[in-house]
Amino acid sequence: GFMEYGEKIASMLNGIFAFAIWDGGEDMIYLFRDPMGVKPLFYMKKEDELIFASEPKGILAHPSVRAELDREGLNEVFGIGPARSAGCGVFRGMKEVCPGEFLTYGRKCALQRKAYWRLVSHPHTDSYERTVETVSELVQDAIRRQMVSDVPICTFLSGGVDSSLVSAVCAAELKKQGKRLTTFSFDFVDNGKNFKANAFQPSQDRPYVEKMVEYLESEHHFLECDNAH
Numbered sequence: 414g415f416m417e418y419g420e421k422i423a424s425m426l427n428g429i430f431a432f433a434i435w436d437g438g439e440d441m442i443y444l445f446r447d448p449m450g451v452k453p454l455f456y457m458k459k460e461d462e463l464i465f466a467s468e469p470k471g472i473l474a475h476p477s478v479r480a481e482l483d484r485e486g487l488n489e490v491f492g493i494g495p496a497r498s499a500g501c502g503v504f505r506g507m508k509e510v511c512p513g514e515f516l517t518y519g520r521k522c523a524l525q526r527k528a529y530w531r532l533v534s535h536p537h538t539d540s541y542e543r544t545v546e547t548v549s550e551l552v553q554d555a556i557r558r559q560m561v562s563d564v565p566i567c568t569f570l571s572g573g574v575d576s577s578l579v580s581a582v583c584a585a586e587l588k589k590q591g592k593r594l595t596t597f598s599f600d601f602v603d604n605g606k607n608f609k610a611n612a613f614q615p616s617q618d619r620p621y622v623e624k625m626v627e628y629l630e631s632e633h634h635f636l637e638c639d640n641a642h
Contacts, residue, residue, distance in 0.1 A: 415443075423515055423529045428558065431467060431510070441519030448530040450499070450512030457507045463518045472507060481505040556582040567595040570633070572621025584629040596631040598622045602639040 414422040415434050423445045431452035434443045444465055446454045456465040457472050466472050473480050482490070483505040489497050497503060500511045510516055513530035539547065556579055560566055566587060568580040584594040600619060601607075608617050619635075626633040 420515065420517075420527070420529070433465060436519075439519060440521060441517055444510050444516040446510040446512060446514060448513040454510040455502050455507055456510065456516065457502070458518075458524055459506070463524065469502060469504060469507060472502075473504070479505075552578070553582050557586060560586060565595065567597060570596040570598050570622055570625055570631070572598070572618045572625060577621075577625050580625065580629055580631065584631060594629060594631045596626065596629065596633045597636055598633070599636045599638075602637050 414425070415436075418425065420443065426447075429447045429449070429451040431446045431454035432444075434445070435441075436443065442463060444454060444456060446452060453467055454465065455467070455469055455472055456463060457478060458464075459477055462477070464472050464475050464478065472478055481504060485501065486503045486505060489501055489503050497509075500509050502508045511526070511528075513532075514526055514528050516524060516526055518524045537544070560583060566583055568576065568583055570576050570580050580594065580596055587594050598618065604617065605619070610616060622633075622635075625631075
């Protein structure tokens with residue numbers, strides 16, 4: 414695709430990705446990241462080298478790189494951790510390719526950031542009925558696309574709206590193939606006795622998980638851990 418369309422290929426892809434391409438003719442490397450930033454892609458510029466990897470530990474394994482925190486990294490860790498600001502790699506000198514962007518770097522040009530996609534707001538003119546239909550189609554299509562896999566499909570089922578919806582679509586698709594969805598839930602030992610409701614979590618997960626397991630007829634596994642380790 415890159416050989417045919419060049420850097421425009423990123424805007425033509427439908428899916429999640431992070432990849433690097435070396436253009437030998439131009440002596441230039443390209444680093445691309447998907448529009449939503451689902452796939453991570455970190456990089457570090459050191460003198461005339463561009464070091465990149467899908468995880469920080471890949472860059473830290475390079476012999477010329479030291480794991481150091483600076484003021485910006487500390488602000489990220491203590492201010493918004495475990496989240497991060499877009500483009501921040503936390504460690505000194507480490508950055509991340511931002512969602513919907515790509516980098517170029519070569520012997521003939523300096524490191525450059527370019528955007529190939531931006532989320533744009535438009536007036537919403539569809540009717541309520543059309544909106545429901547469109548959202549339903551998009552959500553189901555997105556879930557089905559994620560089901561392309563070389564290994565058996567399973568889902569995390571917390572009993573909430575999001576995981577229940579994803580699991581329901583997956584279960585229905587697998588049922589068409591004569592297969593049964595495997596689901597997993599996670600809880601703490603004795604949560605039923607020790608649970609205390611709060612604004613963040615007003616009720617336990619398990620009762621809703623059990624309702625969804627019954628509805629989905631999934632092969633479910635209840636996972637638990639204690640606070641000993």
